[in-house]
Amino acid sequence: MKKSVFIGTLAAASVTAGLAAAGTLDDVKAAGELKCGVSTGVVGFAAADANGVWDGFDVAVCRSVAAAVLGDGNKVKFVPTTGKTRFTALASGEVDMLARNTTWTYSRDIDLKFDFVGVNYYDGQGFMAPKALGVASAKDLDGATVCIQTGTTTELNLADFFRSNNISYEPVPIETNSEAQAQYLAGACDVFTTDASGLAATRATFEKPDDHVVLPEIISKEPLGPLVRHGDNQWGDVVRWTLNALISAEELGITSANVDKLAAAAGNNPEVNRMLGTEGDLGAMLGLDKSWAHRAIAVNGNYGELFEKNIGEATPVGLARGLNAQWTDGGLIYSPPFR
């Protein structure tokens, strides 16, 4: 801080220019702190509580990476980013990784020069309408007024959907999700459309949630996942395999409750042994120590536990696993093997 006050742009440029080439993993280890870009607040995915402690489904990924690399899930500096600042924050190095409800798309991956390391939530755009409107399907929405956030992929998806079904709609542009809630409840629009997880979270806050239905159609693919800068493959691997460790842990039955016991001595499942470092040394290949995955799982639990705790059916958001079930349960969540 104090140097930056004095030296500002000029001297800092000359002093730190030499450090720029070092890998992110080394930078994070040297700083002793992971700078993780999160959203300014999305229910269930990222929020700070009254004491300023961040929690949520995306936040948990940051904490797991910090635990794997630095040995402590609290050594994270959360940098709140908005939809407009998130990519520059990552590209400029203000954050080391982004875990922020970001849809994996072609242009973001290729043109913006990022690497999406995986998918932690498969979302899709849906519709919510009052029951009184009496629609059972989004295809019945001919002529409806639709509340839609401007400047997002949802806006484009909506136009595509209505055009391909040859029906008309009237958009009511709104800026934020809370504005959308207020407008929808005030009757300014017949239908509210956004990602299905957002619809569920919004509906949960209504005074009479049962008066509103989420229509069955999902009109887009929104794979959300953490991302890192393109070109630093070692760091990308660390984040990718931390996420994979959380996913594999659920598949293999490793939970926050039994991980310490399983990691204490080699058991009879070789993959669990390899992952938790009781057999072989996978960590060294990644530039970490043997028990990195153990720490990543211990900090918040495995993928399934994170889901249930933050956005699962027991929470107000109340999302079913659906597409986000393990592949063994008919979902899409699938981790390559630890071998």
Place this chain on the structure above:
Amino acid sequence: MSNVSYVRTVMLQEQAPPASQAGIVKWLRENMFSNIPNSILSIAALWAIYYVLNDVLPWAFQSSWNAKSLGECRSVIAAAYGEGASGACWAVINDRFLQLVFGFYPSELYWRPIVAFVLMFAAIAPVLFDGLPRKMLRFTMIYPFFAFWLLWGGSLWVPLMIIAGFVLGYLAFGVVSKMASSLVGMIAAVLVPILWWLFLAGDVATMLQSIIPLSIEAVSSSNFGGFMLSITIGVIGIALSLPIGIVLALGRQSDLMIVKVICVGFIEFIRGVPLITLLFVASTLLNYFMPPGTNFDLILRVIIMVTLFASAYMAEVIRGGLAALPKGQYEGADSLGLDFWQSTRLIIMPQALKISIPNIVSSFIGLFKDTTLVSIIGLLDPIGLSTNIRANQEWNGVIWELYGFIALVFWVFCFSMSRYSMYLERKLQTGH
């Protein structure tokens, strides 16, 4: 028979004026129902006020102050006022009050921003009220550095070394202007502190810190938030924009070509760009010019941009004041044999600033309200925090209560500023 008199010997009891000519009835007749169009407007206005209050007052007062979530709020209100009653869930303010005020500032250090805030009044009092002893101005000059140290913490030597820069500049001016001309002295007075701050101050502060450690716990900018952030940005912007604006306004009127071109270019460039664009430059573009890993504080960048923006507007406001002064004032100053700085300080500026007071204060109010734009670049000012609070499952769906509270606090600040400006105008009134 002279006892029948046609002249009253006893005074009549004084009577109350007719009901239509006194009290509330008179006031109503004169002010609200003086003729038919006014009566219609009055009734329409009363109906509108009733219509709004009829909805707002029950909502605001059939409320819940103690609850842990929106759902609990609703059940408390339903229990107290009957099923179907809808009321405000003020419990969210109760629950998150400290966060809305201090952001993520460590709670055991709350005393530091509080002390800084209270001392701020001591620092601005001699500026605002001229009845106070002039010696208090010395504290006003030290205050910014002290407040910076209180808010961000760290070594006391850092602000001391910044002050040392100003002292060096002053000394350089004295020495160089004796040896060469006063213009060279001015240039030295600007260059020496800048060189000092850039290349020496940091190392000297580190060295002194290692010899005599004088530091308090440092707080990172990322912990700043809530009204504390708004007030920090607003107050620094306000305090710096006035002097910079005065310099720019004078520069714009200068006969020196280069000075004039620089000032006009700066003012017109900054005024031609929306504040939000400058904030995006601060938050995103500047990062591209700096190497990865550079820690050039985001809040500092924002403060610089806000100050530049406010200064350009302030310069135009003050130029308006300068233009409004009759030419005779300038000529009178010249005829007294005052040089440029003397006439500016003693004759021109006091009058120009007085004329500009309403506009200066409205610029300040605008600047203070504009600080909420920082929520768009991800800083957690009150508006940004309200998004974050709503992202908690227990408070998701609380909208009007948060915005209402934030609006109220902003209104209190802006209204006080506007009242002060009216007081100042009355006090400085010299017309007849």
